[in-house]
Amino acid sequence: MMLITFDNPVFVTYAIACLLMSLKYLIQGWATVGAMIRTDSGLLNPEDLQKTPFNPNPREEQLKPAESVARSRRMQRNDTENLPPFFAAGLLFVLTEPSLLIAQIVFYGYVAARLGHTLAYATGQIHEIRAGFFSVGSLLNMAMAGWTLFVLAA
Amino acid sequence: MMLITFDNPVFVTYAIACLLMSLKYLIQGWATVGAMIRTDSGLLNPEDLQKTPFNPNPREEQLKPAESVARSRRMQRNDTENLPPFFAAGLLFVLTEPSLLIAQIVFYGYVAARLGHTLAYATGQIHEIRAGFFSVGSLLNMAMAGWTLFVLAA
Amino acid sequence: MMLITFDNPVFVTYAIACLLMSLKYLIQGWATVGAMIRTDSGLLNPEDLQKTPFNPNPREEQLKPAESVARSRRMQRNDTENLPPFFAAGLLFVLTEPSLLIAQIVFYGYVAARLGHTLAYATGQIHEIRAGFFSVGSLLNMAMAGWTLFVLAA
Numbered sequence: 001m002m003l004i005t006f007d008n009p010v011f012v013t014y015a016i017a018c019l020l021m022s023l024k025y026l027i028q029g030w031a032t033v034g035a036m037i038r039t040d041s042g043l044l045n046p047e048d049l050q051k052t053p054f055n056p057n058p059r060e061e062q063l064k065p066a067e068s069v070a071r072s073r074r075m076q077r078n079d080t081e082n083l084p085p086f087f088a089a090g091l092l093f094v095l096t097e098p099s100l101l102i103a104q105i106v107f108y109g110y111v112a113a114r115l116g117h118t119l120a121y122a123t124g125q126i127h128e129i130r131a132g133f134f135s136v137g138s139l140l141n142m143a144m145a146g147w148t149l150f151v152l153a154a
Numbered sequence: 155m156m157l158i159t160f161d162n163p164v165f166v167t168y169a170i171a172c173l174l175m176s177l178k179y180l181i182q183g184w185a186t187v188g189a190m191i192r193t194d195s196g197l198l199n200p201e202d203l204q205k206t207p208f209n210p211n212p213r214e215e216q217l218k219p220a221e222s223v224a225r226s227r228r229m230q231r232n233d234t235e236n237l238p239p240f241f242a243a244g245l246l247f248v249l250t251e252p253s254l255l256i257a258q259i260v261f262y263g264y265v266a267a268r269l270g271h272t273l274a275y276a277t278g279q280i281h282e283i284r285a286g287f288f289s290v291g292s293l294l295n296m297a298m299a300g301w302t303l304f305v306l307a308a
Numbered sequence: 309m310m311l312i313t314f315d316n317p318v319f320v321t322y323a324i325a326c327l328l329m330s331l332k333y334l335i336q337g338w339a340t341v342g343a344m345i346r347t348d349s350g351l352l353n354p355e356d357l358q359k360t361p362f363n364p365n366p367r368e369e370q371l372k373p374a375e376s377v378a379r380s381r382r383m384q385r386n387d388t389e390n391l392p393p394f395f396a397a398g399l400l401f402v403l404t405e406p407s408l409l410i411a412q413i414v415f416y417g418y419v420a421a422r423l424g425h426t427l428a429y430a431t432g433q434i435h436e437i438r439a440g441f442f443s444v445g446s447l448l449n450m451a452m453a454g455w456t457l458f459v460l461a462a
Contacts, residue, residue: 004158004312006403015400022393022453026446029389044382047432054436074198080234080388081183085176087396088241092169095160124201128208138180145176152170158312228352234388235337239330242395246323249314278355282362292334299330
């Protein structure tokens, strides 16, 4: 039976979650760019202080990121620390042939947790809220990976 | 012939390696959390200095990470710099239909090298040991990717 | 019909792009190592200042990275922020069965944009050039992910 195909509803669930998370991953980069433009700060390289059409008035202080830029970069780092193993383990979890309901709970639950984390981070909620969303996402991901390993070992 | 299936022992070898590395990737995040709790330091955001049940006594110095927190974050960064191309290239390498023995050497050798790197990093071994494990893992990964490209070009 | 197979030219296009980007991802790590050796700087850990055969003359200042080391690390971070969602979304895009021409434009266009970014970054070109290559790559990746989502929703 073919499992890695858009005819398999479980795989489609994975694909939707994976694509939403891929977009989120990339949009966060543009959020950083937007914060850099709004605050005229957060440049990373010496050559970025050259006078160009986009930077007509270069100043040393542009190398210091405003809090909004630094925050968006921390959010990007959090994505790099969490999403790649979701992409990888999620695909393998599909091959354990979970029920569609379980797959939807795990995959869409993960997406919801990560978007909750993003919202909490972007709006500066207290640590407990952000950490709660992080934890749900990370534990769902680890449960998927652990369960798939268990199925392979059984 | 179906290759991306748990009926293919070479793919199962990839899957086990990929899942172990996914778990390692995520557990390192929890190691950072654990080090933050033990040292009461390493907070990243201004809002983390609000007084909450989990942080009853907030202080500016909590923003400075203890060495154990910073170390675990460096280990996370090293994972982000190495594991995603393993997930990707490993899957494609399976499609070159290597012998099971070769697949086990490459995939489990990679896992062993990365776990050796983790152990050496966590226990502060000299640079040569840590770099040795890093090198074995990175070279195995590059060999897989290079070989698969060669097969596709041939 | 089997799509995830080297018999499918669209998948082969993805595989070649994915493998080239995996190699680039890993080679950047070795570029950092090379810059560390050339500048005798950029060590990350206290234990790296122990006297060993590879570091016969350890000095505190070795912990400060030279610009070439810091630059290569920024390039690695940029890879971690961009390539994983390409690996993931690219695979799913193959399953939408695009024409071979479209697949080649998207996948090889992405590779060209990322290599252009690498070259611009490594040689310190002005921000506009580097940002232009970044933008093309990121937008192609987002277009792939968005299109695949659209196909799944339709």
